[in-house]
Amino acid sequence: MTGIVRRDAGAVRLDGMPIAPRSAEESARAGIATVYQEVGLLPNLTVAQNLFLGREPTRFGLVRGRAMRQRASERLAEFGLSIEVGAPLGSFPVAVQHLVAIARAVDLSARVLILDEPTASLDTHEVTVLFGVMRRLAERGIGIVFVTHFLEQVYAITDRITVLRNGRLVTERETAQFPRLDLVRTMLGRDLAEEEARAETGPRVRRTAGPPVLRAEKLGKAGYLQPVDLSVAGGEVVGLAGLLGSGRTETARLLFGAERPDQGRILLDGKPVRIAGPRDALKHRLGYCPEERKTDGIVADLTVRENIVLALQARQGPFRPLGQAAQDRIARNFIAKLDIRPPDPERPIGLLSGGNQQKALLARWLATEPRLLILDEPTRGIDVGAHAEIIRLIRSLCEAGLALLVISSELEEIVTYSDRVIVMRDRAQVAELADGAIDVTAILRAIAAEAPRTASACQPEPA
Amino acid sequence: MRALRAGAPQLLAFLAVLLADRLVAPQFLAVHWQDGRLFGSLVDVFNRGAPVALLSLGMVLVVATGGIDLSVGAVMAIAGAVAASLADSQPLPLVLAAALATGLVCGLWNGLLVAVLRIQPIVATLILMVAGRGIAQLITEGRIITFASADLAFLGGGALLGVPMPVVLVFGMLLVTLALVRGTALGLMIEATGGNARASALAGIDTRAVTLAVYAWSGFCAALAGVVAAADILGADANNAGLWLELDAILAVVVAGSSLLGGRFSLWLAVLGAVLIQAMNTGILLSGLPPELNLVVKAVVVLAVLLLQSPRLAGLSLLLRSPR
Numbered sequence: 001m002t003g004i005v006r007r008d009a010g011a012v013r014l015d016g017m018p019i020a021p022r023s024a025e026e027s028a029r030a031g032i033a034t035v036y037q038e039v040g041l042l043p044n045l046t047v048a049q050n051l052f053l054g055r056e057p058t059r060f061g062l063v064r065g066r067a068m069r070q071r072a073s074e075r076l077a078e079f080g081l082s083i084e085v086g087a088p089l090g091s092f093p094v095a096v097q098h099l100v101a102i103a104r105a106v107d108l109s110a111r112v113l114i115l116d117e118p119t120a121s122l123d124t125h126e127v128t129v130l131f132g133v134m135r136r137l138a139e140r141g142i143g144i145v146f147v148t149h150f151l152e153q154v155y156a157i158t159d160r161i162t163v164l165r166n167g168r169l170v171t172e173r174e175t176a177q178f179p180r181l182d183l184v185r186t187m188l189g190r191d192l193a194e195e196e197a198r199a200e201t202g203p204r205v206r207r208t209a210g211p212p213v214l215r216a217e218k219l220g221k222a223g224y225l226q227p228v229d230l231s232v233a234g235g236e237v238v239g240l241a242g243l244l245g246s247g248r249t250e251t252a253r254l255l256f257g258a259e260r261p262d263q264g265r266i267l268l269d270g271k272p273v274r275i276a277g278p279r280d281a282l283k284h285r286l287g288y289c290p291e292e293r294k295t296d297g298i299v300a301d302l303t304v305r306e307n308i309v310l311a312l313q314a315r316q317g318p319f320r321p322l323g324q325a326a327q328d329r330i331a332r333n334f335i336a337k338l339d340i341r342p343p344d345p346e347r348p349i350g351l352l353s354g355g356n357q358q359k360a361l362l363a364r365w366l367a368t369e370p371r372l373l374i375l376d377e378p379t380r381g382i383d384v385g386a387h388a389e390i391i392r393l394i395r396s397l398c399e400a401g402l403a404l405l406v407i408s409s410e411l412e413e414i415v416t417y418s419d420r421v422i423v424m425r426d427r428a429q430v431a432e433l434a435d436g437a438i439d440v441t442a443i444l445r446a447i448a449a450e451a452p453r454t455a456s457a458c459q460p461e462p463a
Numbered sequence: 464m465r466a467l468r469a470g471a472p473q474l475l476a477f478l479a480v481l482l483a484d485r486l487v488a489p490q491f492l493a494v495h496w497q498d499g500r501l502f503g504s505l506v507d508v509f510n511r512g513a514p515v516a517l518l519s520l521g522m523v524l525v526v527a528t529g530g531i532d533l534s535v536g537a538v539m540a541i542a543g544a545v546a547a548s549l550a551d552s553q554p555l556p557l558v559l560a561a562a563l564a565t566g567l568v569c570g571l572w573n574g575l576l577v578a579v580l581r582i583q584p585i586v587a588t589l590i591l592m593v594a595g596r597g598i599a600q601l602i603t604e605g606r607i608i609t610f611a612s613a614d615l616a617f618l619g620g621g622a623l624l625g626v627p628m629p630v631v632l633v634f635g636m637l638l639v640t641l642a643l644v645r646g647t648a649l650g651l652m653i654e655a656t657g658g659n660a661r662a663s664a665l666a667g668i669d670t671r672a673v674t675l676a677v678y679a680w681s682g683f684c685a686a687l688a689g690v691v692a693a694a695d696i697l698g699a700d701a702n703n704a705g706l707w708l709e710l711d712a713i714l715a716v717v718v719a720g721s722s723l724l725g726g727r728f729s730l731w732l733a734v735l736g737a738v739l740i741q742a743m744n745t746g747i748l749l750s751g752l753p754p755e756l757n758l759v760v761k762a763v764v765v766l767a768v769l770l771l772q773s774p775r776l777a778g779l780s781l782l783l784r785s786p787r
Contacts, residue, residue, distance in 0.1 A: 256665075258665060277664075278664060278665050278666070278667050279667045279669060281667075282666075282667035288665065290662075290665060295659070295661055295662070296661050296662050296665055297662050297665075298659070298662060299654075299655045299658035299659040299662055299663060300658065300659065301654070301658040301726040301727055302651075302654060302655060302658055306651055306654075306655070309651075310651070310655055310663070310666045310668070311666045311667050313648045313651060313652070314652070314663075314666055314667035314668045314669075315667055316648070317648075318647045318648045318649045318652055318673075319647050319648075320648075321646070321647050321648040321651075322648070364666065
C-alpha cells in the first residue's frame with residue numbers, strides 16, 4: 001500500500017481513483033500515511049522540529065522557531081497531548097513519540113493512516129490514550145489500518161478484521177460478527193471440529209513429576225511481560241503456547257536472565273536465586289535455545305565443534321580450556337547422538353542446514369548437562385525429518401529426567417509432548433492446562449477466551 | 464599445516480616482495496655476521512618491522528572482536544616518553560614496568576569506553592589517539608627527551624645470540640600472546656564475540672570482559688612497541704613516535720586476512736603482515752625510487768593480497784575455469 005514494496009498484481013484505489021505509489025513519499029502525498037513500530041523520527045531534534053521537518057514555517061528563509069513551536073503545541077493539543085514541544089523527542093516515552101509520529105503523519109496527508117504494531121511497546125494506560133486518539137481521528141473521517149497481533153485490542157477498537165496468514169489473505173469480516181474462537185482458528189488455519197475429532201485419539205499418560213526444579217513467582221517486567229507464575233519439575237515438559245508475540249519468548253528471556261525482570265522471583269529447588277544474566281543462568285545449569293537461530297544462536301564463522309563447546313567453555317571460564325581432544329570428543333559424541341549432518345566437526349556451522357544448526361545448538365546446551373532447558377520454537381524453519389527427530393529428542397531428554405520448557409506455535413506438537421501447557425495471550429499468562437485437559441481445542445479456547453473486564457488493557461473509554 | 468595453508472596468500476605475497484627487493488637491490492638477501500650479530504637488509508626488514516609487528520599483535524585481537532584501536536600510535540608515544548624520562552634515573556625493570564603499565568592503563572581506558580560505555584570503537588579510540596600525543600608532550604614537556612641508559616638502549620640496538628633485540632621481542636610477544644589466547648579459551652571467546660556478540664552473550668560468554676581484555680592487551684603491546692622505538696633512537700619524540708603506525712598495524716591485520724567485522728584471527732599472519740609491509744618499505748628505499756612511491760606500492764600489494772582472499776573472486780576464477 002505504501003509503495004515501499006512495488007506490487008506486481010492487483011490495484012489500490014483511493015476515493016475510487018487507482019493509485020500506484022512507487023515510494024513512501026508518493027503514497028504520503030496521495031494521502032496514505034504510515035507509522036511503523038519503530039518510530040521513524042529523529043530523537044535528537046525537538047518535538048516541534050520533528051512535526052514540521054521539511055516544511056518548517058519560514059520568514060525570509062529563516063525558520064520561525066516560535067511560530068513553529070506554537071503551531072506544534074496546537075496540533076498536539078488536538079491529540080490530547082500537552083508537552084514541552086521545545087524538548088528533544090528522545091526525552092519522551094515511546095508512547096508520546098508514537099503520538100507525535102501519528103500527529104505528523106496525519107498532518108502531512110491523512111486520508112488513510114496505517115499503524116504498524118503501534119501498541120507493541122506501550123503499557124496499558126498508553127494504549128488507552130492511543131485508542132482515544134484513534135477514535136477521534138476516525139470521527140474526523142480518517143480511515144485507519146491497525147496492524148496488530150493483540151487480540152483484545154482488535155476487539156476493542158476495530159470495525160472490520162482482515163486476517164492474513166503466511167502471506168495470504170484468509171478472510172475479512174465485520175468485527176461484531178467474528179467470534180474470537182473463529183478468529184484464532186482462522187489465524188492458525190485449523191478447523192475446530194477436526195481438532196476435536198483428532199483429540200480423541202491421543203490421550204496422554206502423565207508421569208509422576210517430582211518437586212519443581214524451577215519456579216517463577218510473579219515474574220514480570222513493565223511494558224514487557226505481565227507477571228507469570230510457572231514451575232517445571234525434573235522429567236516434565238511444560239509447553240508455552242500462544243500466538244506470535246503473546247509473551248512466550250519474553251517469558252523465556254526473563255527466566256534466563258537475558259532480560260532483567262522488575263518484579264517477582266525465581267526459585268531453583270525451592271531456593272530463591274538471583275539470575276542477573278545468562279552467565280548466572282548457566283551457572284545454575286539452565287539452558288536456552290533461542291528462537292532466532294541466526295542472530296541469537298549460532299556463531300556462523302565458527303565450526304560445529306566450537307559452537308557445541310561454547311556454553312560449556314563459557315561456564316568453565318577462559319582459564320580452564322577444554323583441550324582439542326576433549327572438544328573433539330564432545331563434538332563427535334553429540335554429532336553421533338543427534339545425527340548432525342554432515343558429521344564433520346570442523347565445518348563452519350553457517351554451512352549446515354537449519355535443522356542441523358538447531359541440533360548443534362541443542363548439543364551446545366546438552367554439553368553443559370543442564371537441569372532445565374528452555375527451547376524456543378525448536379522446530380521452526382527446519383525440514384520434516386529433522387522436525388520429528390527433535391520431537392523424539394525432547395521426549396528422550398525428558399525421560400532422562402531433564403526439566404523442559406518448550407515454546408512452540410505448533411499446537412499439535414505441544415500437545416504431543418507436554419505434561420502441562422501454559423497459555424499466553426497479549427503478554428500475559430491466561431491459562432494453565434494439565435493432564436487430560438491438554439488438547440488443541442482447549443488451547444485454542446484459552447487463547448480466544450474473553451479477558452476479564454478488569455484486567456483488560458483496552459476497554460473503550462467512556463465517551 | 465592448516466595454519467600454513469590458510470596463510471598461503473600472505474606467504475606468497477611475502478616471497479614475491481622479497482624477490483622484487485632482490486631484483487632492485489642485488490645485495491638484499493645477503494646476511495652476514497659482524498660484531499657478534501647478524502647484519503643485512505633482510506635482517507633490517509625484521510628489525511624495522513618490529514614496532515608495527517608488536518602493534519599488530521594487539522590490533523589483531525581487537526579487530527577480531529569487531530573493534531579497532533586507533534590510539535596505538537599515541538600510546539607508543541606516551542610509553543616511549545615515560546621510558547625515556549625514567550631511563551637515566553631508574554633501573555631497567557622499573558622503567559619497563561612503568562612504561563608497560565602506562566600502556567595497560569591506556570588500553571583499559573579504551574576498553575572501558577567500548578565495552579562498558581558502549582561507545583563505537585573508532586570514536587572511543589580516536590579520543591586517546593588525539594589526547595595521547597598531548598599527554599606524551601606533557602610528559603616530555605614539549606622537548607625531545609634523550610637518555611644515555613645502555614640498558615634501555617640494548618632493547619633497541621642490542622642483540623641476543625646475534626638476533627637483534629626488537630626481533631627477539633616480537634618473537635617472544637608472539638609466543639606470549641599465543642599462550643594467552645590459544646593456550647586458554649580466550650581465543651575462542653574472542654572469535655565468538657566478534658562473530659556474533661548476541662549469541663555469545665546468550666551462550667554465557669562474558670563479552671564485556673573479553674572486549675576489555677583485548678583493548679588492554681592492545682595498549683600493552685603498543686607500550687612495548689613504544690619502548691622499542693624509543694630505545695632505538697635513544698630518545699622520545701612525543702610528536703613523531705609511532706605517528707601513523709596505527710594505520711600500518713590495521714593494514715597488517717587486514718593483510719593477515721582478518722575481517723574488520725570481527726571473527727577469525729591469526730596471530731602469526733598478523734606479524735607476517737607487518738613484516739611484509741616493512742619489506743616493501745625497505746625495498747623501495749633500496750631501489751632508489753622516490754619514497755613517495757612507497758605508499759602507492761603498498762596500496763597495490765595490499766589490494767593484491769585482498770583480491771587473492773576475496774571469496775567473490777575465487778568464485779569467479781572457478782567459473783572461468785569450468786568448461787562451457
